[in-house]
Amino acid sequence: MNITQFSVEEILDPTNIIEGKRYEFILDVEIDEEDELYHEAGIEIRVLLGEKDGEPFILNYFIIEKAENEYLDFALEDDELATILAFCQEALTKE
Numbered sequence: 001m002n003i004t005q006f007s008v009e010e011i012l013d014p015t016n017i018i019e020g021k022r023y024e025f026i027l028d029v030e031i032d033e034e035d036e037l038y039h040e041a042g043i044e045i046r047v048l049l050g051e052k053d054g055e056p057f058i059l060n061y062f063i064i065e066k067a068e069n070e071y072l073d074f075a076l077e078d079d080e081l082a083t084i085l086a087f088c089q090e091a092l093t094k095e
Helices: 078-094
Strands: 002-011 021-030 044-050 055-065 070-072
Touching: 002 078, 021 078, 044 078, 055 078
Parallel strands: none
Antiparallel strands: 002 021, 021 044, 044 055, 055 070
């Protein structure tokens, strides 16, 4: 999995119920043709990221097939989640 593009937006909590910050990342990822996640039109991963006391963590993620804009029912492996978390953490430090 290779992240080729991304966007990030902070999710604001007008009620101040949620502790810490929340972000939504949309990651455009390149998948090897041999991988079961591969789709010709490509996929993107929507990541909901929390950050508390300077430590980011993944709240949830959704894998979306881009041509049909359909959610795919796949779970990412631990190493893939670690890669995504590291990417998002680095992106936040550059903001």
